[in-house]
Amino acid sequence: MSIPSQPQPLSIPPRLLLGPGPSNANPRILAAMSLPAIGHLDPFYLQMMDEIQTLLRYVWQTENELTISISGTGSAGMEASLANVVEPGDVVLIGVMGYFGNRLVDMATRYGADVRKINKPWGENFSLAELKEALETHKPAILALVNAETSTGVRQPLEGVGELCREHNCLLLVDAVTSLGGVPFYADQWGVDLAYSCSQKGLGCPPGLSPFTMSDRAWEKLQKRTTPVSNWYLDMNLLNQYWGEPRKYHHTAPCNMNYGLREALSLIVEEGIENSWQRHQQNAELLWEGLEKIGLVCHVEKQFRLPTLTTVRIPEGVNGKAVSSYLLQEYNIEIGGGLGELAGKVWRIGLMGYNSRPENVLLLLEALRKVL
Numbered sequence: 001m002s003i004p005s006q007p008q009p010l011s012i013p014p015r016l017l018l019g020p021g022p023s024n025a026n027p028r029i030l031a032a033m034s035l036p037a038i039g040h041l042d043p044f045y046l047q048m049m050d051e052i053q054t055l056l057r058y059v060w061q062t063e064n065e066l067t068i069s070i071s072g073t074g075s076a077g078m079e080a081s082l083a084n085v086v087e088p089g090d091v092v093l094i095g096v097m098g099y100f101g102n103r104l105v106d107m108a109t110r111y112g113a114d115v116r117k118i119n120k121p122w123g124e125n126f127s128l129a130e131l132k133e134a135l136e137t138h139k140p141a142i143l144a145l146v147n148a149e150t151s152t153g154v155r156q157p158l159e160g161v162g163e164l165c166r167e168h169n170c171l172l173l174v175d176a177v178t179s180l181g182g183v184p185f186y187a188d189q190w191g192v193d194l195a196y197s198c199s200q201k202g203l204g205c206p207p208g209l210s211p212f213t214m215s216d217r218a219w220e221k222l223q224k225r226t227t228p229v230s231n232w233y234l235d236m237n238l239l240n241q242y243w244g245e246p247r248k249y250h251h252t253a254p255c256n257m258n259y260g261l262r263e264a265l266s267l268i269v270e271e272g273i274e275n276s277w278q279r280h281q282q283n284a285e286l287l288w289e290g291l292e293k294i295g296l297v298c299h300v301e302k303q304f305r306l307p308t309l310t311t312v313r314i315p316e317g318v319n320g321k322a323v324s325s326y327l328l329q330e331y332n333i334e335i336g337g338g339l340g341e342l343a344g345k346v347w348r349i350g351l352m353g354y355n356s357r358p359e360n361v362l363l364l365l366e367a368l369r370k371v372l
Contacts (some may be wrong), residue, residue, distance in 0.1 A: 162191015
């Protein structure tokens with residue numbers, strides 16, 4: 001085998017990440033992640049784990065005991081949510097209104113669930129009446145919804161859904177990957193039983209961790225399983241022994257990633273979670289107004305748009321991929337293209353975490369105006 005040439009020192013282009021994620025991290029977070037690694041059972045590290053749990057409960061707006069960061073990206077959180085409460089034959093009702101609803105279907109099927117789907121066009125959401133009718137029809141053990149559909153930019157309202165689930169004796173499982181930290185989320189008030197997110201969007205941290213929370217109702221279903229959890233790495237019985245007392249080794253935790261998450265959560269506490277939600281909403285509205293002025297149309301009705309991610313219809317006759325490439329090459333700005341049914345039809349613009357700032361909105365709008 002030939003000897004490779006000596007690699008040059010790594011140099012990353014100075015990108016402004018305004019796509020569906022990841023977003024740029026606050027320098028304080030990057031500085032925290034560069035601190036020396038320590039053992040995953042070091043007393044200092046265990047103390048930091050306790051702090052992360054407390055901070056996550058604040059951001060999730062929950063008192064759930066089992067609130068942790070999973071070692072893995074948001075898809076690991078999705079898998080953990082399903083793996084722990086789905087047994088073969090369980091009826092799982094999934095609201096599909098985009099790409100990530102379909103991913104929930106795929107994962108639940110792999111765990112042996114009897115999957116039932118309700119569907120909405122990509123760009124719409126479910127009404128409470130539609131969810132009520134579906135619960136009455138399918139009588140599921142679990143209802144799974146995507147609160148922030150990253151592929152469409154739609155926000156699925158959750159008010160009243162938890163009450164419906166309790167009336168029908170089922171758990172409410174929610175994908176909050178593109179909402180946590182940037183969109184109002186009240187896990188306890190809304191009766192959410194399982195929820196997962198990611199580190200790299202509304203929290204403004206690099207990718208690698210999945211914030212997760214599990215209610216007492218979900219924990220009870222886990223304890224009543226007649227079969228083992230099929231995924232050892234994500235088994236909450238085992239992970240709870242590492243995050244709870246007494247501490248028991250489970251896996252080698254990514255300590256530097258958790259340093260970054262702790263700093264990201266601390267920044268949100270300093271700002272105040274309500275202020276973070278309001279900042280994301282204000283900057284999104286600035287974007288929407290600016291897009292309208294340059295003749296671009298948003299794909300989603302205003303009242304159901306995500307403040308963290310906006311889908312913009314690509315004008316007829318415009319090569320959407322060419323525009324995205326030009327923005328990246330000439331302005332170092334990344335925006336995303338469409339997924340699934342919206343591939344080639346929309347751009348996806350993210351304003352998340354540290355990147356949700358007016359100067360970024362104005363810079364993007366000016367670049368788009370010149371390119372178009």
